[in-house]
Each structure stands twice: as C-alpha cells, then as structure tokens.
Amino acid sequence: MLADLVQNTLDGLAAGSAYALLAVGFTLIFGVLRRVNLCYGPAIMLGCYAATFVHLSFGAGLLVLALVCVLASVLAGGYVERLCFAPHRKGSGIAAMVASFALWMQLEEVAILALPKHLYPFPALYDGKPIDLAGFTIRVEALVMLGAASVVCAALWWVLYRTRFGIAARAVIDSPLAAELSGISVPRVSMGVFALASAIGGLAGFLVSASFEQVTPMLGMWSTFKGLLAMMLGGLGSLPGAVAGALVLGLVEAHSQWFLGPQLRDLLAFLMLFMLLAIGPRWMTTR
Amino acid sequence: MDFYFGLAQLIGVHTLLGLSAYVVLLTGQVSLAQAGFFAIGAYVAAMLTVLAGWHLVPALGAAALTGATTACAVGFPALRVKGLMLVIATLAFGEGVRLFFFNFDYQIARGDVKVGPLGGEGFRQIRFFPENGWTTLEVMLFIWIFVLLVMALLWWLDRSRYGAVLRAVGEDELAAQSAGINLTAVKVSAITLGGAIAALGGGLYAHYATHIEHLSFGILLATFAIAYPIVGGLASVFGTLAAVLFVQGFLVEGLRDLGDWRNLLFGALIVLAMNLRPRGFLDAGNLRAIKRLFWGGGRGAP
Numbered sequence: 001m002l003a004d005l006v007q008n009t010l011d012g013l014a015a016g017s018a019y020a021l022l023a024v025g026f027t028l029i030f031g032v033l034r035r036v037n038l039c040y041g042p043a044i045m046l047g048c049y050a051a052t053f054v055h056l057s058f059g060a061g062l063l064v065l066a067l068v069c070v071l072a073s074v075l076a077g078g079y080v081e082r083l084c085f086a087p088h089r090k091g092s093g094i095a096a097m098v099a100s101f102a103l104w105m106q107l108e109e110v111a112i113l114a115l116p117k118h119l120y121p122f123p124a125l126y127d128g129k130p131i132d133l134a135g136f137t138i139r140v141e142a143l144v145m146l147g148a149a150s151v152v153c154a155a156l157w158w159v160l161y162r163t164r165f166g167i168a169a170r171a172v173i174d175s176p177l178a179a180e181l182s183g184i185s186v187p188r189v190s191m192g193v194f195a196l197a198s199a200i201g202g203l204a205g206f207l208v209s210a211s212f213e214q215v216t217p218m219l220g221m222w223s224t225f226k227g228l229l230a231m232m233l234g235g236l237g238s239l240p241g242a243v244a245g246a247l248v249l250g251l252v253e254a255h256s257q258w259f260l261g262p263q264l265r266d267l268l269a270f271l272m273l274f275m276l277l278a279i280g281p282r283w284m285t286t287r
Numbered sequence: 288m289d290f291y292f293g294l295a296q297l298i299g300v301h302t303l304l305g306l307s308a309y310v311v312l313l314t315g316q317v318s319l320a321q322a323g324f325f326a327i328g329a330y331v332a333a334m335l336t337v338l339a340g341w342h343l344v345p346a347l348g349a350a351a352l353t354g355a356t357t358a359c360a361v362g363f364p365a366l367r368v369k370g371l372m373l374v375i376a377t378l379a380f381g382e383g384v385r386l387f388f389f390n391f392d393y394q395i396a397r398g399d400v401k402v403g404p405l406g407g408e409g410f411r412q413i414r415f416f417p418e419n420g421w422t423t424l425e426v427m428l429f430i431w432i433f434v435l436l437v438m439a440l441l442w443w444l445d446r447s448r449y450g451a452v453l454r455a456v457g458e459d460e461l462a463a464q465s466a467g468i469n470l471t472a473v474k475v476s477a478i479t480l481g482g483a484i485a486a487l488g489g490g491l492y493a494h495y496a497t498h499i500e501h502l503s504f505g506i507l508l509a510t511f512a513i514a515y516p517i518v519g520g521l522a523s524v525f526g527t528l529a530a531v532l533f534v535q536g537f538l539v540e541g542l543r544d545l546g547d548w549r550n551l552l553f554g555a556l557i558v559l560a561m562n563l564r565p566r567g568f569l570d571a572g573n574l575r576a577i578k579r580l581f582w583g584g585g586r587g588a589p
Contacts, residue, residue: 034371036374036375038506038510083562084561087565094312095517095561095565097317097510099562101557102553102557103558104554105550105554106553107554109551113551228378232375263390264390267386267389270380270382271379273375273376273379274365278364278368
C-alpha cells in the first residue's frame with residue numbers, strides 16, 4: 001500500500017514535470033497578453049508533426065528533431081500571434097479567443113493533410129530499461145523532463161530578471177500603458193514573449209512525444225488542457241505557481257488514476273479546478 | 288431535398304445553442320459551459336423518451352428545466368469570478384459534464400436489445416421520430432417552431448425592461464450596480480435562461496441525430512456556441528442566426544466540395560471576420576442602417 005503510494009507519487013511528479021513546461025509557456029502568454037490562447041497546444045502539435053515529418057523523410061536524429069520541433073512551434077506560434085492577438089490588442093479578449101479557436105482547427109487540418117494517418121511513431125528518447133531504485137521504478141524520460149523543466153525555469157528566471165528584454169516584458173505585465181509611455185514597444189515585446197513561450201512549448205511537445213514514442217492530432221488539445229489546468233491550479237500569472245500547479249496536477253492525476261481508474265481521473269481534475277475557481281480562496285481568482 | 292431539411296435541422300439546433308450563449312453574453316459574461324447544458328438536455332430528453340416512454344414535448348420541457356436548474360446551481364458560485372476566470376471555470380464545468388457522460392451507464396432491456404446511455408459507446412437508438420413516423424420535413428418544422436419561439440422570446444426580452452438591465456450590466460457593471468441593479472441576480476438569471484435554451488437545443492439534437500456520445504459535446508461545441516453570437520454581433524438575435532447560417536450553411540456545407548481544404552479556409556475566414564468586424568456582423572451601427580433601409584427615416588437609436 002505504502003509502496004504503491006510512493007510509486008504513484010514518483011509517477012505523478014514525472015507527469016507533472018511535463019505539465020510544468022506547458023504551464024510555464026501558457027503563463028508567459030497569459031501574463032503579457034491577458035488572453036486565453038486556445039491555439040497554444042495546436043501550435044506545439046504542429047511542431048511535433050514537423051519533427052515527425054523530418055524524421056520520416058530524412059531519418060534525422062533526436063537533437064535535430066528537437067530543434068525542428070522548437071523552430072516549427074515558434075513559427076506556428078508567431079502565425080497565431082499575428083492573426084489572433086496582434087489585431088485584438090485593444091478591445092475584448094473574446095474576439096481573440098474565437099479567432100484562436102478557428103486557427104486551432106486550421107493547424108489541426110494542416111497536420112492531418114501533411115501526415116494523414118491517425119498515429120505516427122516518434123523516436124524514443126531513451127531505449128534502455130527504467131532505473132530501479134530500492135524497488136521503485138523511475139523512468140529515465142521522467143528524469144530528463146524534470147531536468148529540462150528545472151533548466152528552463154532557471155533560464156527563464158535569468159531572462160526575465162537579468163536582461164533588458166525581461167525588464168521590458170515584466171513592465172508590460174505590470175502595466176501595458178506605463179510600459180508604452182516609457183518607450184517600450186508593446187507589440188514587439190508581445191511577439192518576443194510569444195516566441196519564447198512557443199519555444200518552451202515546442203520543447204515540452206518534443207519531450208512528451210519522445211517519451212510516449214508517438215504523435216497524434218490529439219496532442220494539441222491535450223497540451224492546451226494540461227497547460228491551462230496547471231496554470232490555473234497555480235493561481236494564474238505566476239511562474240513558480242505554474243510549476244507548483246503542474247506538479248500538483250500530476251500528483252492528483254497519478255493518485256486518482258490508482259484509486260478511481262483512468263476514466264474518472266480527468267473528471268476529477270476538472271471538477272477540482274471548477275471547485276477551486278468557484279468556491280476557492282479569493283487570491284486564486286483576483287487577476 | 289432531405290439533405291436540405293437535414294441541414295435546416297442542424298442550423299436550427301445550432302441557432303438555439305448560439306442564442307443560449309447570446310443571452311449570457313449580453314451581461315458581458317463568456318460561458319464555455321453551454322455545450323455542457325446542451326449535453327445535459329440531450330441526455331435527459333433522450334432518456335425520458337427512450338427509457339421512460341414519454342412524449343417528446345414534455346421530455347423537452349423536462350430537459351429545459353434540468354438545464355435551467357443546473358445552470359442556476361452552477362451560476363451562483365461560478366459568477367463570483369469574472370472575465371477570463373469565468374471562461375476557465377465554465378470550461379472546466381463543461382468538460383466535467385462531458386466526462387461525466389463518458390462514465391455514465393444506465394441501460395435497461397427493451398425486448399431483446401438493451402437501450403440507454405453506455406459510457407464511451409454513447410447513447411444509441413433514440414428512435415422517437417422514426418417510431419412515430421415523422422418525416423424529415425416534419426422534424427425540421429418541429430425544430431424551427433422552437434427556434435422561432437425562442438427568437439421571438441429573446442427579441443421581446445430585448446425590448447423589455449429586463450433586456451435593458453441585461454445590457455446595462457454587460458455595458459458597465461459598476462454603473463449598473465450604482466443604479467441599484469443586483470448584479471448577481473441578473474447574471475444568474477441570464478445563465479439560467481441560457482441553460483434552458485441550450486438544454487432545449489440538446490434535446491432536439493439528440494432526437495434528430497438518434498445517437499449521441501460524449502465526444503460531440505466537447506470544447507469544440509462550446510467554442511462554436513460562443514463563436515456564433517460573437518461572429519454575428521450582439522446587437523440583435525438575428526446576428527446569431529446570420530452567423531449560424533454563415534458558419535454551418537456556407538463554411539461547413541457550402542465549402543464541402545473543397546474536401547480537406549475546407550478547415551483551412553474555415554479558420555482563415557473566421558479570423559478574417561473577427562479582424563474586419565471585431566464586434567460582429569450586426570453591431571449597433573449597421574443594425575440602425577438596416578432599419579432605416581426597411582422602415583425609412585431615422586427614428587433614432589434602437
């Protein structure tokens with residue numbers, strides 16, 4: 001019993017580190033633009049499809065695939081920003097959300113047109129056996145993801161707190177008007193943040209695809225939902241919060257899957273989010 | 288001809304779905320829970336006609352009532368939060384409803400077949416229309432009676448004091464509150480009305496589709512619901528109808544010949560529509576222009 005609990009906790013943390021990367025990207029976009037980007041996941045999915053395409057056509061290695069995945073995600077993310085968010089910088093966020101939903105369908109269609117089968121294999125991140133530690137198994141992929149999440153968070157902290165771009169980005173997050181008045185180009189910062197977030201998302205998509213060893217069109221919606229859930233659980237708009245929310249989401253999913261089965265797992269995650277938002281503490285909802 | 292009747296059925300049901308989001312949007316709230324209420328209506332109405340042997344009309348009434356009750360119960364806690372938080376909270380609720388029906392089994396034996404909802408398999412054999420010998424045309428007319436009733440109701444509401452209150456809250460909450468309007472009551476009543484309309488649409492959908500499953504009620508449908516009034520504009524109920532005709536009639540059916548390329552163009556055209564007319568096809572300005580065209584003279588703002 002206790003052994004199961006420990007094993008589930010380890011699995012949960014492993015899943016949580018993948019969610020953490022997704023949530024950090026989501027939080028960056030939300031922080032700067034104050035918009036829900038439904039097309040965040042589909043842009044990542046397109047990146048993974050581009051990598052799969054390169055892999056199938058040229059048999060490229062993992063490092064090249066990671067690069068392709070990140071680059072294609074950034075391109076797709078930039079496309080989304082130009083079409084959905086740049087025209088709606090002022091005014092309501094709803095029009096931008098509807099537009100991002102339309103692009104979601106478009107990106108999904110592009111992926112299906114390029115690679116029409118339902119499922120494609122993706123090269124494995126690691127071929128060997130999982131590590132055995134005092135009777136508990138730890139997947140190497142999970143350690144890589146945890147490492148990647150830590151490195152990305154540290155790098156992001158450096159970018160946000162130690163570079164001019166980071167200062168500008170934080171100024172825009174605090175007050176777009178004041179930032180603009182002090183000579184910061186808000187559109188340029190938004191575009192930069194969008195590219196950064198898409199790159200992080202692309203890395204997350206690559207790691208997830210390589211550890212599941214497959215890509216499907218479902219990856220888009222999956223990434224959007226997991227990133228959104230983790231971001232919200234962490235209290236919206238805070239990067240450490242997003243990481244904490246992602247780990248909590250991973251843990252809750254792993255344990256509820258064990259006790260209630262896989263079908264009720266997702267239901268529980270959504271109900272938890274709804275309850276937190278609806279009757280939870282005020283600090284979670286004041287942004 | 289049956290093809291066009293079928294298309295008209297689809298457009299009717301989606302108009303109801305869009306109108307349910309329209310009512311909530313009038314108060315300035317964005318709800319992605321409409322697909323959830325739609326699903327509740329579909330399952331309740333279908334279970335009443337198939338399992339309990341009710342006639343469709345009372346079953347639709349019960350579905351609308353269930354939708355309204357759920358929406359009211361959800362609205363009270365959910366409307367504490369505003370803007371994007373509400374979008375996420377209602378999205379979580381909608382997905383919760385979908386996953387509930389994904390796990391929901393309730394089957395009884397009818398002769399030698401088992402009927403009723405069966406989890407991921409969905410709910411098959413909702414055969415009220417075929418069993419009672421309704422033709423496609425009759426089903427279409429039946430659906431459109433409800434669509435016209437709801438449109439007339441909302442059109443009349445817009446001209447009543449209640450409609451003015453809804454729009455006042457949507458325009459400026461602070462000003463509305465200072466004028467003595469109870470914000471919570473107004474928003475909860477709007478989402479309750481929206482829940483009833485969505486559930487009514489869901490009940491009709493279940494019966495003409497004859498087979499429902501949880502996958503049909505996901506975030507895709509929820510976003511469609513909100514997209515109709517946004518694309519069509521919030522100035523009038525006809526905006527939503529125009530948007531459903533544009534999206535389902537032109538973008539989905541009209542472009543069917545384009546095959547795989549349809550979704551590419553679909554996305555591009557919606558984005559174009561949003562960029563050219565961020566306030567929708569029918570905003571206050573061109574609604575006035577249309578009125579002047581038909582009734583002549585400028586009798587002032589609507």
